[in-house]
Amino acid sequence: DAGVIQSPRHEVTEMGQEVTLRCKPISGHDYLFWYRQTMMRGLELLIYFNNNVPIDDSGMPEDRFSAKMPNASFSTLKIQPSEPRDSAVYFCASSLRQLNQPQHFGDGTRLSIL
């Protein structure tokens, strides 16, 4: 079975540019999560969706960040305008709806803002 698919794997762009990260969750999973991982802060939950509806976006750093899930098989995380401090690895994860189900992660997008 296909796992969570993220694209691109690597992104290098200049400060001020718009960045769009993409995620395809595992088919049949009800929940989708976006995380950011840095050396300083570790793993941070940015936002999560249930059945395409955003449930908790309290981890989104600021208005420059936005996330959408237009359908059950696709989500985007957008940063506009990007800043060097946004450089991190961004992970998407999905899970089934039962509380005891683990989150399954994509391979991540390594983002570098110059």
Place this chain on the structure above:
Amino acid sequence: AQKVTQAQTEISVVEKEDVTLDCVYETRDTTYYLFWYKQPPSGELVFLIRRNSFDEQNEISGRYSWNFQKSTSSFNFTITASQVVDSAVYFCALRSAGNNRKLIWGLGTSLAVNP
């Protein structure tokens, strides 16, 4: 408050040694779930195991074993006869029934297995 503590930041062992990674958690909920994840140098996060709060049975999977003890709020992970391929960062995480879907993550333990 809910919290996961992985007190060991870095561990270095020689191949074939046994190693235990500690995980201590805090929660007031009576129903909760504990998870271990592995992050190898390639960067992906791999789910290893889940344990429910009402199931204290320990588990063994090959060279890996997990010891869940509610009395000490610990969920420790032991690798027997470690191998270089075990080198990774290992994360322990907690989900409580009252915390929606959020996972509370430990800061991870970086394990280096040297040949």
